[in-house]
Amino acid sequence: MAELSNIGYFVIGASDLDAWERFAIDVIGLQAGRREPGRSLALRMDDHEQRILITKTGEDDFLAAGWELDTHDELDAYVEQLRATGAVVTDGGRELADSRRVERVFACEDPNGLKHEFYVGAHRAPMSDAFRSKVLLGNFNTGRLGVGHVLAVARDPGAQRTVQFYKNTLGLRLSDYIRMEMAPGMVIDATFLHAATGRHHSLATAYMPSEKRIHHIMVQVENMDDVGLAHDRCAKAGVAFIHGIGRHPNDRMLSFYVQTPSGFGLEFGWGGIVIDDDSWEIKTYSQISDWGHVPPSPQVGGPGR
Ligand SMILES: [Fe+2]
CATH class of the missing domain: 3.10.180.10 (2,3-Dihydroxybiphenyl 1,2-Dioxygenase, domain 1)
Structure with missing residues (x-):
């Protein structure tokens, strides 16, 4: 049986990206990653390019939990298992994978309408761009x-x-x-x-x-x-x-x-x-x-x- 390893990323909807940037970076101690001005802000916690994605949707709410699978084969087997239970699972394709900074991603909704995504291959930042917090003494536990x-x-x-x-x-x-x-x-x-x-x-x-x-x-x-x-x-x-x-x-x-x-x-x-x-x-x-x-x-x- 293929099994989820962990939640590797969060996706959050926001009306105020600047407020999130001040809160996340200056107060919580995350690091800003890729920015699309007026559209999204990636937040880093470690060597991943992106652990939390804030997107300007106008809807201030949690949008998706990204569950990691360790290999492409595990991801394929997991999606097959999910579909066998009757769950509606969609292939996010290139566009969603790019947005999540992963190699491949699928998605489904739970009974409460919360989106769960299943991915493999999170992109890592180059060695020359190691995670740095402006304010933390140590690291995040990831x-x-x-x-x-x-x-x-x-x-x-x-x-x-x-x-x-x-x-x-x-x-x-x-x-x-x-x-x-x-x-x-x-x-x-x-x-x-x-x-x-x-x-x-x-x-x-x-x-x-x-x-x-x-x-x-x-x-x-x-x-x-x-x-x-x-x-x-x-x-x-x-x-x-x-x-x-x-x-x-x-x-x-x-x-x-x-x-x-x-x-x-x-x-x-x-x-x-x-x-x-x-x-x-x-x-x-x-x-x-x-x-x-x-x-x-x-x-x-x-x-x-
Ligand atoms: Fe908690």
């Missing part, structure tokens, strides 16, 4: 683990149909669950799924009211101090916080959450675990955070201020 993770909004109450699609159609592996009563009658029920290279989750999902297709994307750094420094830069730049610093019980991520210029969240994290499927046990956690991740208080002006 490589075989991919760009990060995404929490997709399920539109079906209980998210059963969504989770079935991710498990049985996309072929992702279950990591764990978090079920927590946030307030009387308001329960968060999140499912976390991983791909073959084992980032604790590449994709999570939960039923929630939301105008956006996702709740947040996550990028991870290798140096814990970069979390604190990024937190301070966000506060100084006046970026809106969603949750202050805290730690999740399941992936062990130490992180904070801010609002991106497209309106959904960005989790900036360190310390997320990698799953070894031979010894992994699926658990259900009863709280989202071991500590922290407190929403900003209007009385005190929010974290970091």
Whole structure:
């Protein structure tokens, strides 16, 4: 069975490319890649030419998750498997592959209308153009683990149909669950799924009211101090916080959450675990955070201020 390795790129729609450029480069610590003025901005996190593509669509939302397959044969076998489940899979052709900076790409939609792309052969920047962040001490944690993770909004109450699609159609592996009563009658029920290279989750999902297709994307750094420094830069730049610093019980991520210029969240994290499927046990956690991740208080002006 062909299997997805990781999410290797995100595609994001935006109305304000300049706001994204300031946020991504000066505050988060990404590097600008290829620009098409007024149309798109590529963001780098490592030796890939492009890990996050911001496109000026006028629609401030998440547009696509790009799943990596390791070889052309794996990609062909995976697309065949997908089609055998009844999924409608289109060949993106040269134009989409060029836009994503990959050799070949296919695409399908999940039951919530979120686009998933499947690719092989991400283009690398030349050796003379190594990744450089203006602000980070260390590097982003990418490589075989991919760009990060995404929490997709399920539109079906209980998210059963969504989770079935991710498990049985996309072929992702279950990591764990978090079920927590946030307030009387308001329960968060999140499912976390991983791909073959084992980032604790590449994709999570939960039923929630939301105008956006996702709740947040996550990028991870290798140096814990970069979390604190990024937190301070966000506060100084006046970026809106969603949750202050805290730690999740399941992936062990130490992180904070801010609002991106497209309106959904960005989790900036360190310390997320990698799953070894031979010894992994699926658990259900009863709280989202071991500590922290407190929403900003209007009385005190929010974290970091
Ligand atoms: Fe997350």
